[in-house]
Amino acid sequence: MTNKQQKEITMKKTKTKARENNTSVFEVLGVLFIIFAIADFATSWMGINLTPFMGSASRFSPIIFGLIGSALMNINKQSG
Helix, strand or coil: HHHHHHHHHHCCCCCCCCCCCCCCCCHHHHHHHHHHHHHHHHHHHHHCCCEEEHHHHHHHHHHHHHHHHHHCCCCCCCCC
């Protein structure tokens, strides 16, 4: 036997985890929050405030909505 044939014989089978392609409601909401954060940031440069109900915290609203969206998108992720 050649060295290549010996390696083929001694190779072990490994188990693979099949990743399903299903999106959850949290991921969709997370994407929507991130899109709103980007839109809020862009319109703030044009002088339009999309979040006047937040008072003085509205200047940080793109960061807040972006973090919420990111947290919602990663809520169902598993390590490994």
